[in-house]
Amino acid sequence: MAKINQDILLQRAESEFLQGNFTKALRSYGLILNDYPTLDEAKVGVYLSDLGFESKDEAQALFDYYQIIKDEKENAIDIINGLIASLDTSKEAIKNLLLDPIEEQVEYSDGIRYSDFLEFVKSRGSFKKTFEDIMFSTKVVITDKDEFIDFVTKLSSEGFDEMALGYLDATSHLFGNDQDVLALYSVVKGNR
Numbered sequence: 001m002a003k004i005n006q007d008i009l010l011q012r013a014e015s016e017f018l019q020g021n022f023t024k025a026l027r028s029y030g031l032i033l034n035d036y037p038t039l040d041e042a043k044v045g046v047y048l049s050d051l052g053f054e055s056k057d058e059a060q061a062l063f064d065y066y067q068i069i070k071d072e073k074e075n076a077i078d079i080i081n082g083l084i085a086s087l088d089t090s091k092e093a094i095k096n097l098l099l100d101p102i103e104e105q106v107e108y109s110d111g112i113r114y115s116d117f118l119e120f121v122k123s124r125g126s127f128k129k130t131f132e133d134i135m136f137s138t139k140v141v142i143t144d145k146d147e148f149i150d151f152v153t154k155l156s157s158e159g160f161d162e163m164a165l166g167y168l169d170a171t172s173h174l175f176g177n178d179q180d181v182l183a184l185y186s187v188v189k190g191n192r
Helices: 006-018 022-035 040-054 056-069 076-099 114-124 127-134 145-157 161-175 179-190
Strands: 111-113 139-141
Touching: 006 022, 006 040, 006 056, 022 040, 040 056, 040 076, 056 076, 111 114, 114 127, 114 139, 114 145, 145 161, 145 179, 161 179
Parallel strands: 111 139
Antiparallel strands: none
């Protein structure tokens, strides 16, 4: 089977990319690399098509920039690879900042961490009494799913069913279709 002209293949892949059809563009660039594994334009096309799934605007801007510099600069592929690597590094740094423990991001001036609340419960000997004492004056800051499940379960078992349902209704969407969180509805309704 004869190889199709790389220029025709590149035109098709670029057209698909420019139309925002990143799936087809990625497939086309991949087919080009199958026949022409060292073709820099196809490599850039694969990277940018993949980036297009996350951010169409960034991918388009880099594609446009590459089109401008590819004929003017010998190191155009290095420049684009450097920009892509820089984007990846920046995104990873932002992701790590967002994934830092919530405790570090939350101001506790008007709230108490759930772990600290549980220490109060231990010292007082009663979840219900401790919660009643703070529920109008202090927020309990819950930082993860396990704390949320524990808190709602204890609220329900101590007779605060309506409040437990309120917490579930207000925040369960944050956990998506997490089955452990959705199961809390049965727990709360079972304690009624």
